[in-house]
Amino acid sequence: MGFPRSIKIHSSDNVAIVANSGGLQKGSIFLHEDAASGVELQEFVPQGHKFALEDIKQGEEIYRYNVSIGLAKKNISKGAWINEEVIDMPKAISMSDLPKATSSKNKIAPLEDYFFDGYRNPDGSAGTRNILAITTTVQCVSGVVDFAVERIKSELLPLFPNVDDVIGIEHSYGCGVAIDAKNADVPIRTLRNIALNPNFGGEVMVVSLGCEKLQPQRLLPKGSFPIVKEADGSEKALDVVCLQSEQHVGFMSMIDSIMKQARAHLSKLNSRVREKIPASELVVGVQCGGSDAFSGVTANPVVGFATDLLIRAGATVMFSEVSEVRDGVDQLTARAQTPEIADQIVEQLNWFDDYLGQGNTDRSANTTPGNKAGGLSNIVEKAMGSIIKSGSYPINAVLAPGDKVKSRGLIFAATPASDFICGTLQLAAGMNMHVFTTGRGTPYGLAAVPVIKVATRTELAKRWHDLMDLNAGEIADGTSTIEKKGWDLFHLMLEIASGKKKSWAEQWKLHNALVLFNPAPVT
Numbered sequence: 001m002g003f004p005r006s007i008k009i010h011s012s013d014n015v016a017i018v019a020n021s022g023g024l025q026k027g028s029i030f031l032h033e034d035a036a037s038g039v040e041l042q043e044f045v046p047q048g049h050k051f052a053l054e055d056i057k058q059g060e061e062i063y064r065y066n067v068s069i070g071l072a073k074k075n076i077s078k079g080a081w082i083n084e085e086v087i088d089m090p091k092a093i094s095m096s097d098l099p100k101a102t103s104s105k106n107k108i109a110p111l112e113d114y115f116f117d118g119y120r121n122p123d124g125s126a127g128t129r130n131i132l133a134i135t136t137t138v139q140c141v142s143g144v145v146d147f148a149v150e151r152i153k154s155e156l157l158p159l160f161p162n163v164d165d166v167i168g169i170e171h172s173y174g175c176g177v178a179i180d181a182k183n184a185d186v187p188i189r190t191l192r193n194i195a196l197n198p199n200f201g202g203e204v205m206v207v208s209l210g211c212e213k214l215q216p217q218r219l220l221p222k223g224s225f226p227i228v229k230e231a232d233g234s235e236k237a238l239d240v241v242c243l244q245s246e247q248h249v250g251f252m253s254m255i256d257s258i259m260k261q262a263r264a265h266l267s268k269l270n271s272r273v274r275e276k277i278p279a280s281e282l283v284v285g286v287q288c289g290g291s292d293a294f295s296g297v298t299a300n301p302v303v304g305f306a307t308d309l310l311i312r313a314g315a316t317v318m319f320s321e322v323s324e325v326r327d328g329v330d331q332l333t334a335r336a337q338t339p340e341i342a343d344q345i346v347e348q349l350n351w352f353d354d355y356l357g358q359g360n361t362d363r364s365a366n367t368t369p370g371n372k373a374g375g376l377s378n379i380v381e382k383a384m385g386s387i388i389k390s391g392s393y394p395i396n397a398v399l400a401p402g403d404k405v406k407s408r409g410l411i412f413a414a415t416p417a418s419d420f421i422c423g424t425l426q427l428a429a430g431m432n433m434h435v436f437t438t439g440r441g442t443p444y445g446l447a448a449v450p451v452i453k454v455a456t457r458t459e460l461a462k463r464w465h466d467l468m469d470l471n472a473g474e475i476a477d478g479t480s481t482i483e484k485k486g487w488d489l490f491h492l493m494l495e496i497a498s499g500k501k502k503s504w505a506e507q508w509k510l511h512n513a514l515v516l517f518n519p520a521p522v523t
């Protein structure tokens with residue numbers, strides 16, 4: 001176990017967390033060199049949990065990240081364990097009178113000469129993988145598409161060695177939904193934009209049932225997908241295999257049609273080769289899941305450092321998870337590039353407050369039992385550690401859920417914090433690389449983009465040695481730094497983007513389902 005070690009984030013904080021694996025016993029005294037110098041623990045404190053650095057009276061503020069994470073419910077003596085039982089959560093920050101674009105602009109020092117080997121797409125974007133995606137309009141066709149995908153993988157894919165994979169874009173939407181209701185545009189545009197993800201090379205093919213509410217022309221209206229010219233120069237219509245079409249007699253006829261269409265697209269995808277592409281073409285989605293008190297100390301600051309490197313290289317980085325940034329809205333609006341962008345941030349957060357309000361709940365519904373067991377007392381504390389992933393540069397643009405990126409730089413893509421919904425919406429936004437931090441541990445992965453997982457603690461990185469791609473826990477151990485790990489992550493992203501290496505989730509083919517965000521009613 002070694003000497004008692006603590007981590008204090010900001011000089012004005014009145015709490016620190018225990019760094020030692022397994023926690024620290026009552027009576028442990030922190031040595032002179034430690035941030036908690038001289039403090040004696042009054043009780044056992046688990047790893048990652050807070051203790052008081054001074055006596056805190058009932059009603060006084062508890063500070064971590066130089067931010068009040070709540071008021072003491074009772075007198076807390078120096079060295080005592082501070083968990084959610086003794087903290088009253090502060091009220092949500094008011095959305096009026098926020099600072100807008102006030103933060104002194106961090107001048108971006110360009111980072112040049114970083115490249116990856118990727119696939120150039122007809123629309124100018126770049127893919128990190130070369131995948132045939134079969135888009136579906138409705139859940140009804142999923143079984144058929146699964147069957148076809150298995151056949152394509154075993155019979156066709158070996159003929160097209162430059163294509164990495166074939167996947168069905170399967171989902172729970174498409175019928176039995178109030179398709180004209182307010183907010184129904186969210187799941188529809190999400191599906192549309194996923195079909196156009198840069199890792200799918202602009203080859204759009206659709207399998208439809210026929211009678212569903214989400215008709216192919218509604219999902220992908222003319223002009224929304226790349227135009228393909230026929231040999232005679234005419235524009236090819238959207239490529240749709242309709243299962244209810246009278247031409248299909250029997251199940252195998254449907255499978256044959258899907259395979260015939262897939263072969264044509266595979267042939268085009270196969271003609272592409274990786275080429276040297278500037279790092280500025282990376283579109284990285286960052287998120288966290290299964291967080292603990294180390295998330296905001298090790299893994300998320302590492303991602304934040306790498307985010308700054310990517311922004312300096314001209315790339316696009318999206319951060320999301322509305323309920324995990326709500327308590328830091330003042331930081332975000334201050335970092336907005338312009339007052340208009342600050343207003344767009346507020347608009348998205350207000351929309352989400354209303355959405356949660358419809359269920360008589362609020363952002364406090366976010367935290368999980370695992371978060372609390374890991375030392376995160378409430379959503380305010382979690383949010384402060386979550387926002388760090390966005391680095392330090394100005395926020396350049398805001399996306400509503402399901403929208404696609406139109407500009408480079410740092411982007412707030414408003415999504416729920418749910419891992420699979422956030423990942424699905426970031427896919428729609430056009431990410432070609434995903435970075436995911438975890439403290440409690442999750443095997444999360446996606447079929448469409450590589451997912452790099454960063455562990456917050458060495459203990460997790462060792463136990464899940466074949467699931468975690470980077471160990472940020474070494475920062476808490478005192479054997480590495482945020483800067484060093486940030487550069488490691490940046491280089492790892494370029495290597496994985498180039499297809500020279502696979503992340504563990506990709507290696508084991510751990511693919512979570514796509515989960516659409518549908519704020520509209522079902523029928």
Ligand code: CA
Nearest residue numbers: 288289417419
């Ligand atoms: Ca998440």
